[in-house]
Structures are given as C-alpha cells and as structure tokens.
Amino acid sequence: MATAAVMAAVPSSSPADVAEAVVMAEAVPSLPQCQQPVFVEGRGAKLRDHAYSRKQKSLGLLCSNFVALYNRDDVESIGLDDAARRLGVERRRIYDIVNVLESVGILVRKAKNRYSWIGFGGVPMALRELKERALREKSGLAPLPVEEPSVAIMSDDEDEDKMGDADGDTESEKLSQPVDNPSDNKPGAPRCRLRSDHRKEKSLGLLTQNFVKLFLTMEVDTISLDEAAKLLLGEGHAENSMRTKVRRLYDIANVLSSLNFIDKIQQADSRKPAFRWLGSAGKPKAENGVTIAVPPPGKTISNKRAFGTELTNIDINRSRLDSTIPKKAKLTQSGGEILKNCKLSVQKQLGQGSKGGFVYGPFHPAGARKQEPDNGNKGHTDNVQNWESLAASFRPQYQNQALGDLFAHYVEAWKSWYSEFAQGSSMMQQHFGMPVINQFL
DNA sequence: AGTTCCCGCCAAGAC
DNA sequence: GTCTTGGCGGGAACT
Numbered sequence: 293m294a295t296a297a298v299m300a301a302v303p304s305s306s307p308a309d310v311a312e313a314v315v316m317a318e319a320v321p322s323l324p325q326c327q328q329p330v331f332v333e334g335r336g337a338k339l340r341d342h343a344y345s346r347k348q349k350s351l352g353l354l355c356s357n358f359v360a361l362y363n364r365d366d367v368e369s370i371g372l373d374d375a376a377r378r379l380g381v382e383r384r385r386i387y388d389i390v391n392v393l394e395s396v397g398i399l400v401r402k403a404k405n406r407y408s409w410i411g412f413g414g415v416p417m418a419l420r421e422l423k424e425r426a427l428r429e430k431s432g433l434a435p436l437p438v439e440e441p442s443v444a445i446m447s448d449d450e451d452e453d454k455m456g457d458a459d460g461d462t463e464s465e466k467l468s469q470p471v472d473n474p475s476d477n478k479p480g481a482p483r484c485r486l487r488s489d490h491r492k493e494k495s496l497g498l499l500t501q502n503f504v505k506l507f508l509t510m511e512v513d514t515i516s517l518d519e520a521a522k523l524l525l526g527e528g529h530a531e532n533s534m535r536t537k538v539r540r541l542y543d544i545a546n547v548l549s550s551l552n553f554i555d556k557i558q559q560a561d562s563r564k565p566a567f568r569w570l571g572s573a574g575k576p577k578a579e580n581g582v583t584i585a586v587p588p589p590g591k592t593i594s595n596k597r598a599f600g601t602e603l604t605n606i607d608i609n610r611s612r613l614d615s616t617i618p619k620k621a622k623l624t625q626s627g628g629e630i631l632k633n634c635k636l637s638v639q640k641q642l643g644q645g646s647k648g649g650f651v652y653g654p655f656h657p658a659g660a661r662k663q664e665p666d667n668g669n670k671g672h673t674d675n676v677q678n679w680e681s682l683a684a685s686f687r688p689q690y691q692n693q694a695l696g697d698l699f700a701h702y703v704e705a706w707k708s709w710y711s712e713f714a715q716g717s718s719m720m721q722q723h724f725g726m727p728v729i730n731q732f733l
Numbered sequence: 734a735g736t737t738c739c740c741g742c743c744a745a746g747a748c
Numbered sequence: 749g750t751c752t753t754g755g756c757g758g759g760a761a762c763t
Contacts, residue, residue, distance in 0.1 A: 346761045349739065372752090384741070387754055404747080404752065494755065536756060542738055564736075 351543055352550035354381060355389050359398075359551070367409045369402065388496060392547040395500035419508065426505040499524065499537075500544045507554075507569035514557065514568040517541040 347353070357379055362370055372390070376383040390407055393399040397418025399407045502524050506515060515523075521537040545567050548554045554567045 346737090346739065351738080382741080383752090384754075385739085387752090391754080496754075532757085539738065539757075540755085542736095546738080 349381075350546060351385070351388055352546035354379060354385055355392070355547045355550040358386075358389050358393075362409050363411060370399070370407045370409055372405050372407070388543060389547060391495065391497040392500045392544055395497045396504065396548075396551070396553065398551075419504065422501055422505055423508040426509040430509055496540060496544065499540055500548070503541060503544055504548075504553075514566045516564050516566040517545060518564065520567075 358375065361375070361378060370390075372383055372386050375390075376386045379386070390399055390401075394401060394407070395418075397414035397416075398410055398412060400410055400414075402408045503520055506520055506523060517538050518534075520541055521534055524541075525534060525537050545554060545556070549556055549567070552570060555570055556565045557568050558565055
C-alpha cells in the first residue's frame, strides 16, 4: 500500500530513496494501522483539496514516518532539509518533530540544520537524567553540575538554568531547564541569560521535558492536557496562554504518543482525553494535588495501542531477578562490576523473554509474545517497586566527583555494550530498538 | 458546539 | 542583509 504513496511523496527522490522509504515503511509491522508510514504529498494547506485529510498530516504520523525513515544503524546525520523533502512536509514541521525527539534523547543537534540520530538507545539515559533533575528541583537541591553528555538534555551551550525566573514563580519555573542553544557555543558568546532566553523557556523541547517530568516525578501516570498546562504554567494565567499551552501539549502528546511513550485514553466522564504514561502504568497515584484522570478499571477506552504496554518492560520474574542486586551496592561496586551486573541482568531477562516471562515494551518485536493483560496487572505494583529498586541500583547520587566519574565511565561502557547488543538483535532493531533497556531508567 | 491540532506568519537570533 | 529557528494563534477538521 505504501509504495504508491511513497512514490507520490518523494517526487524528487532518487529510486534508491524511494526504495529505502518503502523498505522502512514495511519495517514497522507492529505499528497500528494509523501509524504505518504513510507519505503524503506536502505543500501546505494551500493545496487543501478534495483529498485533504487532517489525519494524514498529523505530527504523530509525521513522527512515525520520521522514525521509520531514520531509525537505522547506518543513519548518523540527518539534514532537516533532507528530512522535510523526503517526508514531503515543510521544514517548520520538522522542527516540531526534532525538538520533541531531541528532548527524549533520540536525536541530538549537531549543527545548524543537522542532527545526529541517536536512536531509542538514548532514551533511557535521557529519561533517567530528566527524572533526576526533576527530583532535585523538587527537593530543592542544587541542580546537577553542568551537563555531561547526556543525549537528551545535553546543553552544549550554556550554564544550567540558574537565572532568576523571568516571569514567575510557577511550577513551570521550578521545572524549567535550559534548552539547547548551540549557537551560543562559541567563544565570546554571552554566558548570561537575558530576556532572549525567555523564548527558550517556552520552547517545545523544554515543554516536552517538563511534560515528561510530570509523569516521572509526580506519581502521576495519567493526566489531562488541561491539568498539565495548569501545572506547567501555574494557576492564574490568562485564558489565552493556557489555550496556547494546551495547543502545544497536543502537539507534544501526539508525537510522544506516536512513539508509544504515552497513550491517549478517553475519560469516561468528559470528552477530554487524558494521557497515560506507559512507563509506569498501574502505579499508585494521587499526590501533589493533581487530579488524577484515571477512572476505575474498565472506564477508560484506550484510543490506541496495538502492541506492548509499557516503556519499562517490567515483570515479576525480572523484578525478582533484579532484586538480587543489592540496592546500595552502587557505592562499593566497581564500574566493571556494575556493568557486568547490568549486562547479566539484561541477558537473563532476554532469556526469560524467550521462555514467555518477558514483557516487551511499546516497541514490541513482531515475533515476540505480547504482555498478557492479566499478568500485566497482577503484581504490577511490586514490579514498579522492584523496578525502582533496580533503577536505584544503577543510579548515581553524584555525591562526589569520583563517583560521578565512575558513573560516567560506566555509562560509556554500558552504551558501548548496548550498541553492540542492539546490533546483534535484529528483532529489536526492527522495532525501534529497545524494549529491554528501558528498565534501567 | 466544543475539541483537536495543522498551518504558516513573523519575530528572534545567527551568520 | 539573508537564513534558520520556532513561538504563536487563527481557524478548519474532527467528534
């Protein structure tokens, strides 16, 4: 089906390009039908004709196509113009996509007009770092030291977000952090943040991170966009800015949804949808004054999700396995030992998966068993707790430089191992890459 | 009628 | 000055 669409979509592409696009379109069999890569002709609304369908131009679909096009080992550098041309959309839309993808560690900006493809392997670290930042911000601790190379929130330019908040006192300021601004990264560039940074505070990338932080730190895994906007913006803002914020959250949610980081569910008692974080589904909630949108079981209707249920890939067996790793061991283990444990853990889990105990995440390999709904709920809370234990086992506390260095070393080694591991696992590659790694967040 | 969100204008900033 | 980036809100598609 996609072939004709692709041909139409890339009029200026070489046959090789088209073939490639077709291959990629066919390489994502587990995407829901609505997310199958579909390349439609772009040229903007001016061509809004008989066949115009808003769904065919959604950011979510565009994101799926973008990922389908570039989620490969041999892709290293992505040109925005090239992406726009191949996807048949305006460059403006590509900015929206890459900003969100960069926020979750899938891409990293390399230069003007150019991004590096990191892939889904960058997500765990990005989310972990986001969570750590958010927790520190929440607990009033000093921000993390100037960032080391986390893919996700790597800020190759400026100091941490220490400036006094320009406009406020709201939750958004508490959560806010700098966003990428590579152009500042040059000798003589001003290091202080002035009014111009106000613009960045509202960037889609930063908003994405803050949105994700809500899920990562607030014990909330379902929230409506209105609520998210209130939390991010603070109460008492003008109706207009709230509307604008919600619009942007829709954009972000659609992209994250297409990546299966979140899932849109319909609240039973209102028309407004809520979004559920797939990384911690089933987690106990209700805290921090957030109105939880999760209705009683059976009262929500999932609008999507044809495969997988979690970003975290937790199950009982793995949790037991994980719990064998001493929680506090991180301070005494060498980096090598930690890495070894980490690898062993993942390998065991993979083995279990083949025996039926493994639960894949949203990037569920086609040949693998999906999570059984019943099993998925039973003991889920325990899973989450064990998952947290595991995360704690590998999470550095940055209490001193030596530990920080040790962790950096471990991270590098781990990344390198993962990249080898990922290459060896065609199944995983075929499905966006990384169901297993998520657990280490 | 309310919600969702695509679209492109245009300003900020880089060069 | 041109080009890149991306905030923003109008308004059309969708429910």
